[in-house]
Amino acid sequence: MTDTDNQRARLRSDVAVAARVVPTHYPLETFIAVNPLAGLEGMPFEQAIRRAGDLYGIRGVLDEAAFRRFYRDGRITDDDLDRALVRRFPNLLSSDELRLGDRVVSPLEFLRADLLHGTPQAGRGIGTPQAGRQILTRAAEHAPAVDDTVDAQTSKWCAAFFGDAAWAMPGRENGFYSAWRALAAGDRSLPRDVRKQLRLAAERPDDAALEAISRLGINDDTRAAYLQAHLTRMPGWAAHIQWSAAHGGGIDLVGYLAMRLSYESALLARHADSRGRQRHGFAAPNADVGSARERATHLIEVWGLHDVDDRQLATAARVLTAMPVTSRAMLWQNAFESHYRDDLLAQLGPGSRPAVPAPVHAQVVTCIDTRSEGLRRRLESLGGYETLGFAGFFAVAIRYTGLLRGASEDLCPVLIAPNHDITENPVPNGAGAAARRVSGATRLAGAESAFHAAKESFAAPFTLAEAAGWIAAPLAAVKTMAPALSGAVRRRLRDAVVPAAPTAINLAAMPEAEQVLFAQIALTTMGLTRGFSRLVVLCAHGSTTENNPYQAALDCGACGGQAGAPNARTAVAILNRPEVRTALESLGIEIPADTWFVAAQHDTAADRVTVLDTHVIPDSHRDDLARLERDVTRAGGALAAERCDTLPGASGRLSAARATRHVAGRSADWAQVYPEWGLAGNAAFLVAPREVSRGIDLRRRVFLHSYDPEIDTDGAALEIILTAPLVVAQWINCQYYFSTVSPQVFGAGTKTIHNVVGKAGVIAGHTGDLQIGLPWQSVSDGQTLRHEPMRLLAVVQAPLDRIEAIIDRNPILQELFGNDWLALAARDNAEQPWNRWTRTGWRLWSESRSRPMILDEEMVS
Amino acid sequence: MNSTSLTRMIKIEVVVSGSEAPAVRELIQSIGATGYTSLSGVSGLGHGGYHQGRLLFNQQAALELIITVVPESRTEALLAGLRPLLDASSGVMFVTETFVSRPEYFS
Numbered sequence: 025m026t027d028t029d030n031q032r033a034r035l036r037s038d039v040a041v042a043a044r045v046v047p048t049h050y051p052l053e054t055f056i057a058v059n060p061l062a063g064l065e066g067m068p069f070e071q072a073i074r075r076a077g078d079l080y081g082i083r084g085v086l087d088e089a090a091f092r093r094f095y096r097d098g099r100i101t102d103d104d105l106d107r108a109l110v111r112r113f114p115n116l117l118s119s120d121e122l123r124l125g126d127r128v129v130s131p132l133e134f135l136r137a138d139l140l141h142g143t144p145q146a147g148r149g150i151g152t153p154q155a156g157r158q159i160l161t162r163a164a165e166h167a168p169a170v171d172d173t174v175d176a177q178t179s180k181w182c183a184a185f186f187g188d189a190a191w192a193m194p195g196r197e198n199g200f201y202s203a204w205r206a207l208a209a210g211d212r213s214l215p216r217d218v219r220k221q222l223r224l225a226a227e228r229p230d231d232a233a234l235e236a237i238s239r240l241g242i243n244d245d246t247r248a249a250y251l252q253a254h255l256t257r258m259p260g261w262a263a264h265i266q267w268s269a270a271h272g273g274g275i276d277l278v279g280y281l282a283m284r285l286s287y288e289s290a291l292l293a294r295h296a297d298s299r300g301r302q303r304h305g306f307a308a309p310n311a312d313v314g315s316a317r318e319r320a321t322h323l324i325e326v327w328g329l330h331d332v333d334d335r336q337l338a339t340a341a342r343v344l345t346a347m348p349v350t351s352r353a354m355l356w357q358n359a360f361e362s363h364y365r366d367d368l369l370a371q372l373g374p375g376s377r378p379a380v381p382a383p384v385h386a387q388v389v390t391c392i393d394t395r396s397e398g399l400r401r402r403l404e405s406l407g408g409y410e411t412l413g414f415a416g417f418f419a420v421a422i423r424y425t426g427l428l429r430g431a432s433e434d435l436c437p438v439l440i441a442p443n444h445d446i447t448e449n450p451v452p453n454g455a456g457a458a459a460r461r462v463s464g465a466t467r468l469a470g471a472e473s474a475f476h477a478a479k480e481s482f483a484a485p486f487t488l489a490e491a492a493g494w495i496a497a498p499l500a501a502v503k504t505m506a507p508a509l510s511g512a513v514r515r516r517l518r519d520a521v522v523p524a525a526p527t528a529i530n531l532a533a534m535p536e537a538e539q540v541l542f543a544q545i546a547l548t549t550m551g552l553t554r555g556f557s558r559l560v561v562l563c564a565h566g567s568t569t570e571n572n573p574y575q576a577a578l579d580c581g582a583c584g585g586q587a588g589a590p591n592a593r594t595a596v597a598i599l600n601r602p603e604v605r606t607a608l609e610s611l612g613i614e615i616p617a618d619t620w621f622v623a624a625q626h627d628t629a630a631d632r633v634t635v636l637d638t639h640v641i642p643d644s645h646r647d648d649l650a651r652l653e654r655d656v657t658r659a660g661g662a663l664a665a666e667r668c669d670t671l672p673g674a675s676g677r678l679s680a681a682r683a684t685r686h687v688a689g690r691s692a693d694w695a696q697v698y699p700e701w702g703l704a705g706n707a708a709f710l711v712a713p714r715e716v717s718r719g720i721d722l723r724r725r726v727f728l729h730s731y732d733p734e735i736d737t738d739g740a741a742l743e744i745i746l747t748a749p750l751v752v753a754q755w756i757n758c759q760y761y762f763s764t765v766s767p768q769v770f771g772a773g774t775k776t777i778h779n780v781v782g783k784a785g786v787i788a789g790h791t792g793d794l795q796i797g798l799p800w801q802s803v804s805d806g807q808t809l810r811h812e813p814m815r816l817l818a819v820v821q822a823p824l825d826r827i828e829a830i831i832d833r834n835p836i837l838q839e840l841f842g843n844d845w846l847a848l849a850a851r852d853n854a855e856q857p858w859n860r861w862t863r864t865g866w867r868l869w870s871e872s873r874s875r876p877m878i879l880d881e882e883m884v885s
Numbered sequence: 886m887n888s889t890s891l892t893r894m895i896k897i898e899v900v901v902s903g904s905e906a907p908a909v910r911e912l913i914q915s916i917g918a919t920g921y922t923s924l925s926g927v928s929g930l931g932h933g934g935y936h937q938g939r940l941l942f943n944q945q946a947a948l949e950l951i952i953t954v955v956p957e958s959r960t961e962a963l964l965a966g967l968r969p970l971l972d973a974s975s976g977v978m979f980v981t982e983t984f985v986s987r988p989e990y991f992s
Contacts, residue, residue: 029916029959029961029962030961030962030965031965032915032916032962033912033915033916033962033963033965033966034965034966034969036911036912036915036966037908037912037965037966037967037968037969037970038969040908040911040912040970041969041970041973043908044973230915248969269911270907276911415942419942421942437942437943439942439943439944439945439946440942440943440944441944743937744942747942747943747946748942748943749942751943751946832934832935833934833935833936833937834937834946835933835934835936835946836943836946
């Protein structure tokens with residue numbers, strides 16, 4: 025081993041360290057929400073968004089104008105602002121009053137006035153409208169045009185590598201760097217000397233990167249930071265490459281950086297002074313931040329005060345010094361969140377609610393997804409239903425292969441790897457129907473494949489237009505003008521070509537002991553170990569939309585961004601097995617003989633609930649099934665009408681029947697950019713028995729996880745809930761948050777100009793970065809924000825010492841709660857008031873002066 | 886120890902969080918190590934306090950132990966790469982002398 029080997033290893037390590045700030049990204053077909061700033065969760069939230077501002081040039085929080093609009097709309101009140109201020113500056117309440125001319129005001133009132141009327145100022149940091157990237161490449165410092173060229177080349181080659189165009193990138197099979205190296209020097213759009221330099225790029229990507237770094241004059245100590253400057257230029261591509269590297273994609277970040285650095289060093293060689301200085305810190309912040317004295321003067325003018333002398337002005341300015349302009353937006357954010365949280369907790373008690381009125385003829389277990397809250401509420405209102413919430417993979421982490429075979433799907437949270445290979449097989453005596461279904465699907469897939477291949481090949485489109493244009497054009501017109509009709513016709517045609525076939529889940533790959541273990545964990549964690557009704561429905565969810573690259577974002581996150589029907593079917597198949605029930609009895613869980621588990625799936629775009637595998641439901645439960653199917657249709661209609669109130673283009677208040685037709689039409693409309701709102705609005709995660717929230721309209725903003733502390737005596741179930749579903753919900757929350765507050769970097773822009781790049785993702789227009797977040801149409805209707813960006817509040821009803829012990833032994837929870845990425849409210853039981861978790865212990869929620877987090881310059885003098 | 890039948894090698898054990906483990910594994914492979922052993926869901930007490938072992942539905946937040954055995958000639962490069970990686974995280978590394986009976990498996 026040589027010094028070169030050490031250098032290569034060190035470089036690889038620096039790349040890994042630098043890449044910690046790169047967002048996590050999943051390809052389109054398994055797109056799930058993640059926190060784009062997960063790499064910064066080791067920092068307090070406020071510090072992390074400052075850091076993200078330096079890295080990406082983002083603000084990380086809404087601007088003050090948006091918060092002031094919320095204030096005018098009553099979504100933030102003076103009380104909310106005062107509490108936020110007192111939490112940040114606890115000694116405000118004991119500070120002397122200010123005299124300004126003939127008016128006497130409290131320091132609290134004066135700071136509130138600055139929040140309400142202060143002039144927004146430019147500068148570095150959060151809350152400022154012109155926050156700028158501070159960690160820069162050498163090209164960005166000395167020759168911004170070079171930086172743009174490096175980005176353009178990056179986008180071009182990445183799109184070529186990941187795209188699935190008819191003409192593949194030559195040499196792609198040899199890996200990205202090798203293919204790029206063979207082609208780059210032939211790019212005539214580059215100057216001759218640059219091409220000559222690229223021709224000399226080393227055969228190994230790590231050597232090429234080291235050579236370029238050396239030419240750029242970057243030393244070892246600052247190399248990781250410099251690599252970070254490159255990785256954050258186009259975070260989408262970097263994120264996707266990081267994902268691809270872990271999945272054998274023929275590309276990794278070392279090769280990607282080697283390409284970028286090679287371009288940069290070759291292009292900068294034409295700029296004589298580019299090696300001159302190496303900056304180690306931040307660019308000088310924009311000093312255009314109003315002085316405290318100017319801010320005080322502005323407020324005095326706003327209030328129309330006269331005769332304010334210099335001494336009074338100086339005193340007032342000193343008060344404002346405590347609250348830099350850059351901290352104002354975060355104070356608004358805290359007030360905004362407090363308003364919602366205080367209201368929610370007030371609705372949730374204290375005080376007991378009555379149990380479900382008997383008789384309960386069905387228990388329905390849905391995903392914790394916020395959209396399920398509406399379905400549960402509507403179903404419960406019909407009477408006779410008890411509902412529960414559980415992660416939508418129902419605790420069976422499976423790799424699933426359907427009847428049509430083809431590629432298997434990992435149906436489980438991305439936090440874990442699937443444990444079992446589960447297949448869908450024909451039922452006994454169903455082989456003939458299954459064969460017809462497989463044959464029809466094969467023919468249909470072949471026809472679709474031939475059609476698309478013809479469209480994309482060189483000459484065939486002309487022939488295709490002659491041969492199929494007469495039918496394709498009218499079909500396209502019908503799909504556009506009458507999407508609901510077109511959808512129904514296509515569904516019928518498809519059903520005719522690919523007839524349904526009765527199938528069953530094959531559990532052979534899952535040993536019986538593991539089936540029993542699964543059943544025990546699932547039932548215990550959801551708090552359902554007694555009082556089983558005749559039907560227990562495990563209701564998964566998925567979303568049917570047309571022409572939507574972000575389909576997976578609307579499916580079940582707990583199933584890896586896919587519909588969860590196979591998980592529900594698997595769980596039901598296990599729970600209906602007599603052998604499993606016998607084993608459960610010995611564990612203290614007695615499922616009555618007349619209890620039958622049923623799988624279902626909620627289509628969240630059309631609000632249609634389909635009961636699955638009805639052919640295996642025994643005759644004894646046919647009446648129960650009929651009632652269930654009737655009631656889920658009614659509940660779905662009512663939910664559709666509720667949702668239509670907020671869907672753009674849904675006119676006025678619709679009846680359930682009209683709303684059902686309307687959402688079905690949207691679901692089948694290939695031009696619809698707002699098929700549904702997904703999880704927009706998510707703001708809280710409730711872990712408690714349903715009694716705590718039953719009858720309250722939570723407006724589809726709350727994840728609901730059932731939990732019964734009396735069943736979970738050792739806290740194992742609560743630990744699962746807090747370390748897995750809550751973590752995934754926090755990712756979802758952060759994805760929506762950052763897609764809303766920083767759409768340029770962490771959103772996906774407007775859907776209307778999206779171009780899909782293979783299976784990787786989308787780009788806006790024909791070039792640029794891969795878009796990693798949610799489209800603007802997922803969080804806004806163009807006029808107002810449909811997602812109100814606020815951090816998630818976890819609300820837990822369980823013994824406080826049990827929660828504390830779980831946090832103590834799980835660093836991930838200490839980080840999320842301790843650094844304010846999540847807030848936690850809890851109480852021992854329904855009779856107790858809510859408490860706030862802080863690093864220094866539990867405090868009553870109603871206490872304003874709980875744990876102020878005071879950062880750097882914001883100490884009150 | 887009968888050194889005539891065994892060959893001296895260097896064993897490197899690294900404990901990092903599940904989310905950091907891919908970078909360590911990639912580094913091990915990049916310096917030419919022929920393999921490694923991973924144990925996910927390890928628990929223990931360290932300067933960061935007690936770390937819970939297997940989390941039922943979260944493998945990323947659990948700790949992982951990665952063991953590799955390399956000839957001494959590869960050790961320096963591996964350590965050069967591991968040090969900055971561990972400096973920036975809460976992981977630990979142990980380097981010990983070990984002996985193997987089939988050296989061709991490791992070089």
